[in-house]
Amino acid sequence: MSVPDKFQGFQSPSAEHWTDFQKNSFEPRPFGEYDVDIKVECCGVCASDRHTISGDWGGCPYPLAVGHEVVGKVLRVGDKVTLAKVGDRVGAGAQVWSCLECHQCKNDNETYCKHQIDAYGADYLDTGFKTQGGYSSHSRVHEYWVYPIPEALSSTQAAPMLCAGITVYSPLKRLGAGPGKKVGIVGIGGLGHYGVIFAKALGAEVWAISRSRAKEADARKMGADGFLATGEKDWTKGHEMSFDIIINTATSFEGFALSEYLSLLDVHGHWNSVGLPGGDGISIRNQDFITNGCYIGTSHLGSRREMLEMLQLAADKGLKSWIEEIPISKEGLQQAMEALKTSSVRYRSCMTNYEEAFGAGQSSASPSTSSSRSQTPGSRDPTALMEITRRFSRSCSKAEIASVGISPATSAVFAIYTAAQTSQSWIDVFDIKTQSGYSKTSGSRAVFSPNGSKLATIRDWTVQFTGGFDFHHSSTVFLRDYGSGKTACELKEAKGEPIAWSRDGRLIAVGEARNRIGVWDVKHGVRVGKVLSHIDAVTHAAFLPDQSLVTISRDGTLRITNTKTCKTIRRLEIDGSNNPRALAVSLDGRRIVSVWGTSVHIWIPSANDLTSYNLNAVRPCEGWPLAISPDCRYMLCRTEDGFDIMDVATGTIVYDEVTEEMVMSGAFDEDAKVLVLGRMDGVVEVRDVFDRR
Numbered sequence: 001m002s003v004p005d006k007f008q009g010f011q012s013p014s015a016e017h018w019t020d021f022q023k024n025s026f027e028p029r030p031f032g033e034y035d036v037d038i039k040v041e042c043c044g045v046c047a048s049d050r051h052t053i054s055g056d057w058g059g060c061p062y063p064l065a066v067g068h069e070v071v072g073k074v075l076r077v078g079d080k081v082t083l084a085k086v087g088d089r090v091g092a093g094a095q096v097w098s099c100l101e102c103h104q105c106k107n108d109n110e111t112y113c114k115h116q117i118d119a120y121g122a123d124y125l126d127t128g129f130k131t132q133g134g135y136s137s138h139s140r141v142h143e144y145w146v147y148p149i150p151e152a153l154s155s156t157q158a159a160p161m162l163c164a165g166i167t168v169y170s171p172l173k174r175l176g177a178g179p180g181k182k183v184g185i186v187g188i189g190g191l192g193h194y195g196v197i198f199a200k201a202l203g204a205e206v207w208a209i210s211r212s213r214a215k216e217a218d219a220r221k222m223g224a225d226g227f228l229a230t231g232e233k234d235w236t237k238g239h240e241m242s243f244d245i246i247i248n249t250a251t252s253f254e255g256f257a258l259s260e261y262l263s264l265l266d267v268h269g270h271w272n273s274v275g276l277p278g279g280d281g282i283s284i285r286n287q288d289f290i291t292n293g294c295y296i297g298t299s300h301l302g303s304r305r306e307m308l309e310m311l312q313l314a315a316d317k318g319l320k321s322w323i324e325e326i327p328i329s330k331e332g333l334q335q336a337m338e339a340l341k342t343s344s345v346r347y348r349s350c351m352t353n354y355e356e357a358f359g360a361g362q363s364s365a366s367p368s369t370s371s372s373r374s375q376t377p378g379s380r381d382p383t384a385l386m387e388i389t390r391r392f393s394r395s396c397s398k399a400e401i402a403s404v405g406i407s408p409a410t411s412a413v414f415a416i417y418t419a420a421q422t423s424q425s426w427i428d429v430f431d432i433k434t435q436s437g438y439s440k441t442s443g444s445r446a447v448f449s450p451n452g453s454k455l456a457t458i459r460d461w462t463v464q465f466t467g468g469f470d471f472h473h474s475s476t477v478f479l480r481d482y483g484s485g486k487t488a489c490e491l492k493e494a495k496g497e498p499i500a501w502s503r504d505g506r507l508i509a510v511g512e513a514r515n516r517i518g519v520w521d522v523k524h525g526v527r528v529g530k531v532l533s534h535i536d537a538v539t540h541a542a543f544l545p546d547q548s549l550v551t552i553s554r555d556g557t558l559r560i561t562n563t564k565t566c567k568t569i570r571r572l573e574i575d576g577s578n579n580p581r582a583l584a585v586s587l588d589g590r591r592i593v594s595v596w597g598t599s600v601h602i603w604i605p606s607a608n609d610l611t612s613y614n615l616n617a618v619r620p621c622e623g624w625p626l627a628i629s630p631d632c633r634y635m636l637c638r639t640e641d642g643f644d645i646m647d648v649a650t651g652t653i654v655y656d657e658v659t660e661e662m663v664m665s666g667a668f669d670e671d672a673k674v675l676v677l678g679r680m681d682g683v684v685e686v687r688d689v690f691d692r693r
Helices: 047-053 155-162 164-174 190-201 216-222 258-262 304-317 330-342 354-358
Strands: 007-011 022-026 035-044 070-077 089-092 095-097 138-142 146-148 182-186 205-210 226-229 243-248 265-273 295-298 323-327 348-352 386-395 401-406 412-418 425-431 437-442 445-448 455-464 470-481 486-491 496-501 507-511 517-521 526-531 538-543 549-553 557-562 567-573 580-585 592-596 599-604 609-614 624-628 634-639 642-647 653-658 663-668 674-679 683-691
Touching (some): 035 089, 035 354, 070 138, 155 164, 155 323, 155 348, 164 190, 164 243, 164 304, 190 205, 190 216, 190 304, 304 386, 330 348, 412 674, 507 538, 517 549, 538 580, 592 624, 634 663, 642 663
Parallel strands (some): 265 295, 323 348, 401 663, 496 538
Antiparallel strands (some): 070 089, 089 146, 386 683, 445 455, 496 507, 517 526, 634 642, 663 674
16 A cells, blocks of 8 residues: 555644644655654544643644544555564554653653654654644654554554553553552543553552542442542541552642642652643642652653553553544544543543545555665564564673673673773673662672572682783682672582572582582582583583473583482483583473574473474574573574574574674573673663564
């Protein structure tokens, strides 16, 4: 299907006649290399639309089509687009551009970019064009602000989530709504109904707060555990200092006694206002919140990561928007605006029937084909089965990041690099939520304990001779508290790699002399078992749930050993291979994945089943394994021009990216939703992983 030279839209002509919607043709801004053209299927109705064109928030550039909760089908993508492809069903929200280069953009706060551009009524860079909204036949949006819609969500269900949903979801997530937290939602309208739905889905105790009890039955159907009516006498009695978070979605401050609402918050609780009433606002005094030291703030939309996460949560849990569908037309839009004025909509309107209103819209033959993959830094395969977005990056060193790891139970990450001008390796530990550092310690290898409280590290001891020659004479394994940097235990007879923790954290396996593995009791620091059967160096080890140990060695064997008796339980011989490169055991212990040279072997010992394939025979380019996800689903490989991720079971490449800096190391978190990459330039990148399948 072609893209027309001119789009059509229902535009408001002036402040005096703002409800006299006129269907006009308009020229869209020039199509760019990162742009996506969307044929609109439906668009949610937001109170912001009414505030804008009515002049409630000041002047706007008429004629203007508003609407910023768009869902439709991709007709065309720019040459450098990697996040969408022709034919995808996608959504676009209230923001359509940010610089993606500033501190805010690089730290998951792109909605606070000082260069951000709104979906309608804004200058689009230096093109000379104003943005037009979703009450139009088509939308032209930068790829970063285009979101795939999960199959389980209908278009009209998803559309209102793209502004109203994300506006409440983001602060709920950032403020920690979840099990053990009590959340209040003020105002049960378009935003408020999503507040109740998402707070409940996140596991919090949710209370709806409204002027009267007219919406109580609806609120409880949405998931509210309790209800407060502010029009009732002494409505706060018995609820003071009991809420952790209150999200205010109210669109009017008439009769709004802020001090009463704030009295509900516990010490250092959070009041977050996301409703945007017109008028003069509300006054506040320090005395209103000094009694509980609460925090007062607001938030703006949500990041791309949060948007994708919210849509997937809605799909996974079957969350439903409460919507009223209205066919788009002059009369339909007037009906929607009147419902906003009278607050009669239950609880979000969505404009539909775009095909009838605008027709096919094929007035020109502009090409609508997807471009082929561009071999430039940052390019990705547009047909990828996985989407990976950057959360933030951290510069740890000027030298390459040799190894990275993610804690199984906390948000801690480590990165290992060699310090400039010396041969000393250092381990930098930091938190990927707060982006703050814990401590640095010397060491060439590290593995997090299962509960995330400790880090097993290898310290190499070297002597430097005249001329800068370093002689390595021994290694020691330390168990450290990475938060304080203090040593909890030293395994004096342990010599080095490999290192593996048992699933319960009580045992640790560490390499020793003469191709042996020692198994140690962590609490008492004593050796309790050994693996003695290998006749060449053991390179990798992993515990099974029953405390037996899987090892692979340059002698070409994979062994499962009973560490108490030191006897081999099962043995797999890899013919002609002495180059083991990776080992992983699935969380249930059924599958063992090992990589030898370029051969991948998937072994299910209980079924005596072995599947093997050549790594490079099932992929379009040569790859070097860097990490296998803990659930054994994915394998990260370095390629000559970047990295890719393959499905271990099938060998299918599900993601491919060209990078400017070579990726040297990587690690997945426990459920393969976070990926950490270590680069040659000393930078660590934290990425969020979304499987589109």
